[in-house]
Amino acid sequence: MRTDTDPLQRAAVPPEPEPPSAPTLPLLSLAGDGADLLGPLLDVAAARGLVRLVLDVRSDRFEALGFPNPQRGRLPSRLLRTGAEGAGSGQRLLAHLQRLAGLGTGRPQQPQTASFRYEVGGETRDFELVVVPTLRGLQAAIELCPLGVCARSLDSLGFEAGDLARVRALLGAERGLVALVGQPGNGKTTVYRALVHEAAAAGRRTVSVERSVQNWSDEVVVIRPPELDTLPHELWVDAALRLGPAVAGFDDLPGRAACARAVRGAAEGTLVLYSLALPDVPSAARYLDELPLRAGLVPAALQGVIAVRLVREVCPDCRQEVALPIELSAAVATCLEGTDTEGAWCQGLGCPACRHTGTRGLRPLFEVSALEQHERERLLAPGGDLASALAAARGDTIRAQAVRLAARGEIPVRELHRVL
Numbered sequence: 472m473r474t475d476t477d478p479l480q481r482a483a484v485p486p487e488p489e490p491p492s493a494p495t496l497p498l499l500s501l502a503g504d505g506a507d508l509l510g511p512l513l514d515v516a517a518a519r520g521l522v523r524l525v526l527d528v529r530s531d532r533f534e535a536l537g538f539p540n541p542q543r544g545r546l547p548s549r550l551l552r553t554g555a556e557g558a559g560s561g562q563r564l565l566a567h568l569q570r571l572a573g574l575g576t577g578r579p580q581q582p583q584t585a586s587f588r589y590e591v592g593g594e595t596r597d598f599e600l601v602v603v604p605t606l607r608g609l610q611a612a613i614e615l616c617p618l619g620v621c622a623r624s625l626d627s628l629g630f631e632a633g634d635l636a637r638v639r640a641l642l643g644a645e646r647g648l649v650a651l652v653g654q655p656g657n658g659k660t661t662v663y664r665a666l667v668h669e670a671a672a673a674g675r676r677t678v679s680v681e682r683s684v685q686n687w688s689d690e691v692v693v694i695r696p697p698e699l700d701t702l703p704h705e706l707w708v709d710a711a712l713r714l715g716p717a718v719a720g721f722d723d724l725p726g727r728a729a730c731a732r733a734v735r736g737a738a739e740g741t742l743v744l745y746s747l748a749l750p751d752v753p754s755a756a757r758y759l760d761e762l763p764l765r766a767g768l769v770p771a772a773l774q775g776v777i778a779v780r781l782v783r784e785v786c787p788d789c790r791q792e793v794a795l796p797i798e799l800s801a802a803v804a805t806c807l808e809g810t811d812t813e814g815a816w817c818q819g820l821g822c823p824a825c826r827h828t829g830t831r832g833l834r835p836l837f838e839v840s841a842l843e844q845h846e847r848e849r850l851l852a853p854g855g856d857l858a859s860a861l862a863a864a865r866g867d868t869i870r871a872q873a874v875r876l877a878a879r880g881e882i883p884v885r886e887l888h889r890v891l
Contacts, residue, residue, distance in 0.1 A: 513591045529608035533561030629835045637841040647774035648737040652749040657781045670718040678711045681722040704729035712736040720744040731762045738772040756858035770850035775841040784832040785883045786825035802891040806874040814878030840865035
């Protein structure tokens with residue numbers, strides 16, 4: 472789970488100069504039960520036009536960082552930092568946030584995510600909260616959702632022109648299943664919301680079942696199951712489909728039964744957008760093949776698969792060229808379709824500009840497989856293989872894109888260990 476609740480908002484664009492330092496809240500405001508601190512923090516965030524707050528609470532300190540815009544390479548502004556004397560107030564603030572969002576208080580075993588409402592500047596606004604346990608304490612990210620803004624446009628996500636055309640062709644289908652896959656923390660939900668937003672903007676009646684609710688337009692009917700982790704997820708899929716939408720979206724509903732019900736809905740005439748926590752297109756093919764459905768239903772319903780992956784970009788201030796590790800040579804040569812593995816391979820050594828991580832910024836990579844009608848018909852014939860059909864129907868692979876970026880020195884070599 473990510474602490475950056477919208478990682479694709481740090482897509483690849485040149486960094487801007489850092490604005491003047493943000494005002495620091497007085498230590499006097501740390502007294503109270505946590506509610507006394509939340510208001511001033513959100514007021515400062517609204518006044519500065521921040522889009523994200525990150526709270527870092529440890530036993531020996533409490534720090535609040537603000538992100539002034541979604542641009543890549545922008546480092547956060549420190550709004551507040553205290554020593555051990557403020558750690559208790561930070562813990563009370565986190566507990567207050569957890570109560571506002573309907574989460575259990577205390578240190579969670581797994582990352583928590585939810586949304587809450589709070590009045591800022593006389594207006595009630597929606598915020599998304601992610602609480603993540605760390606080795607040294609707890610981190611919480613608060614996503615400030617501006618009024619009337621719920622999703623980014625597809626054009627702003629970083630799709631290549633060919634992939635963007637394939638995605639829009641998938642959204643233009645009258646019915647069928649569009650699967651969206653990506654590992655947690657790689658921007659899958661951001662892409663999901665962009666797809667739902669585009670479908671609704673086209674005038675199609677749209678229903679979205681999701682874990683957290685932000686400001687959607689009136690054209691989107693949102694269902695937020697109150698007991699998402701205890702009731703059978705297929706019940707919520709069925710409830711959404713019974714509303715008779717032209718487009719039904721389901722974000723991160725685990726379980727094969729729920730996915731199988733969504734596939735049946737897609738075959739019955741609804742365009743279904745379904746996100747799955749899977750790493751790539753081949754794993755999506757295996758997952759769909761194993762659903763408890765009659766033979767031929769998945770090929771008949773499936774329109775395509777969209778995969779998303781985030782890679783870290785190397786810090787330009789401490790970038791240093793290195794040799795390609797021998798263990799990566801074979802995989803790199805395969806992706807480059809040859810035996811030549813020469814390139815400007817590099818690593819970041821770490822510096823104050825990147826907080827000694829060697830990387831600065833994230834870049835989204837996409838892989839889109841769009842099946843044509845004749846390809847689905849071939850899948851219905853004996854011997855049809857879904858994985859092979861999706862592989863043949865996809866554009867550039869995420870692996871090949873990552874290798875080319877590394878060969879140009881834009882991402883560090885160690886990112887290839889994660890991707891290949």
